[in-house]
Amino acid sequence: MESPILQGLNPAQRAAVEAYDSASLIIAGAGSGKTRVLTSRIAYMIQKGIKPKNILATTFTNKAAQEMRERIVKMIPEHLTEGQARHIWMGTFHSIFARILRTDAERIGFPANFTIYDASDAKNLIKTIVKELNLADDKYKPNTIASRISQAKNALVTPGAYLANSAHATEDRRAQIPEFGNIYNLYCQRCKHNGAMDFDDLLLQTNILLRDCPDVLERYQEQFKYILVDEYQDTNYAQYIIVRRLSQHHGKVCVVGDDAQSIYSFRGAKIENILSFQRDYPEAKVFKLEQNYRSTRTIVEAANSVIVHNSRRMEKRCFSEGDEGEKIRVLKAYTDREEAELVVQDLRDKVRATGDAWNEAAILYRTNNQSQALEESLRRRGIPYRIYKGASFYDRKEIKDMLAYIRLVVNPRDDEAFRRIVNYPARGIGDTTVLRIAQLAAERGVSMWEAVDALVAEPVSDPVQRTIVRKVAEFVALIRSLSLERAQKGLYDFGMEVASRSGILALFRRENSPEATSALDNIEELLNSMQLFKEQRDAEIRGGEELGEATVEEWLQSVTLTTDMDKKEDAGDDDKVTLMTVHSAKGLEFKYVYIVGMEENLFPSQRAAESPEGFEEERRLFYVALTRAKCSAVLSYAEMRFKWGNMEFSRPSCFLREIDPRYLDGAVGAGQTPVREEAAAGGRTALEELRRRFDVRYQQRAGGSGNPSFGGAKSSFGGRGGAYSGGSRPESGAPSFGGQGGTDSAFRRPALQRPVVPENLRRLGGGAAPAAGNAAASGYAVGERVEHPKFGCGEIVRIETLAADHKLVVVFEEYGEKTLLAKFAKLTKR
DNA sequence: TATGATATCCTTTTT
DNA sequence: GGATATCATA
16 A cells, blocks of 8 residues: 555646655755655654654754654654654754764864854954954954855864865955954864864864764664655755765765755855755665746746746756736835835735735845835834844844853853853952963963963962952952852753843843843843753653753854754744845745845845856845745836945846746836936936936825825935034925936936035025036046055045945055045045 | 944855 | 944042
């Protein structure tokens, strides 16, 4: 009799499940039932007698792992209990290999209780090193260094290999960071010394472990008889090699992914991994899941019409047999604020008309900062929403402080944690003292904790020193006592002791501000998570699992590797509109999807569009965004948008034009004469035309009073408060455009003149437009040589006109390329 | 040493 | 514009 697991699968899906015993490449188009196939395949394997513990399955997020586990149990309850499902090695690469490293870290020179450094720990350490090496911190920017280190690690280039390769040195010199290799080297030494690994180390060190310890490698090769990798298109080189090593003998690797949805190259993902899987595993069977069960035909076809513009693709043709569905609409707004208004209105109307819940709708954007305008609009209308942002909870200062205490107790060598809390709450241990401790630690070759621990036992004669030592001794005693608590108390009680004995609790209780209240709430939530963690573990133990009590280390690790994204939605409280970046929307689906900010230099982002690969990735990102929609997709863009505090013009995204017009409701930008043409016809400048249109609209909507949607009470254009200085606000109500109107060149080069002093208004009304909103008005010209008091001599290579100023890009002889604002840069012409 | 003022970066996306 | 880092001041 046929397994019920196979029932209801289409032929391609079924074949992919049945082939569980061979290497497989499953190319899964968007909405093609990928998760179902993956879970079915694992369930099928277990049904066929394969032991859960012999299966390694990596997912992109912890949440995906959790959900998959539950689904598998539901599929074959007679074969698999929840407790047994726990034995499947399922999770992100990071969490799985963190777990493996815990058991074998000592083999590669790390303690079993190693700390996991998050991005900000890494950055702080980099800053310390840059400072110690006396390097110019304006060139050695922590972010740049951090991402370079990350790249190296993801490519499995160790510091030794890095320093040995002269090509790297050459490149670093060109990037004006010749010391990078040393920094990288020191950084790794310091991490090791501190008993710490950063995110990338979890993969790099795993590789080192598997490379250097054949017995360990063999053990895991033996263990992981079957390896499944979800979202294979977004794996990096380090992950690729781990999979290769582990599968070396049996070769039973199953990867699932969609090359069209590879969107994480910025963190090292290699689309090549999926593109060349067949070359790497020649015996692999290939399955293509091309039928989309999620979206309407319109959406699937529209998405296809976009993605065909990419050159590097795997052959496949996604189709839907669903309804044709509604056409994709494009909303055009004047400003980002108005865009938010239009989108939120449309969303509200949609939800009301259909009677659907709010959580059927999502608003997606390219960058997190676009959420602000949307949030405002949603709030104003009282629409419930939920916003997904990275790891916001764990980014909170009070949480990081709490964690630092706990980390130091778990691993006293964690210098980053030490630095963070040695004087927090303030206990009179100043920067100088900390510096001295660091020096002492370096001299003795020990960690800062070990240094102070020894120090307080030593006799001190100097009375000034003595007071300092006394203060430090108190800190030592505090951490000591917390260590004791940890040994004696449960997880939650220990957390409570940390909060109270450290003085953090008292600090916030004393203060009666909203911030303090929220800090207390967050700390409470943190403690709750400890309790929850313990209870979950207790339940597993009751379920017959042979596990110890939940430990602080385990909790700590789960906390560092979990983001807000992984949290399960609070039951009953989830009828909310979702706001998130397109990246975070990967793998999700919504009935109604709004994609905002469809503009050049935003989506596609300027940076990415600089290279063909980057540009294609943006297109894939757009593909991901579109294919999230089940029923309808609405795209929007604004003609101007706040950027860096300036209002800038933008043009509709090229991706809008790539959508086959058949699937669009009207042409892009239809229904409105382009501003420039209408301006010319009316004898106005383009800026004036925009203003005129705005006035008309504003009067229609607001009846001439109240706040215009763009600008609001505080003029968007005014920006700084001084915009209206020296005179009363114009009576007309609408914020005014800049005095000096641009010629249409101002539209090609997105820019808006600064507003708005009253005398300029008169000229605006007069219709005789003053010329030159262009680069010439900056008083500089491309090619001109200038001198800067700090940067020395250089040449202007580009001028951009901004609302209020001109942005000059100057290449200095000694300092390289700098972007300066004409108004502020003290340049003299040479 | 704590606070407030001023500089500086930022805007890609996240395990 | 806004968040964060660094600096100046009491």
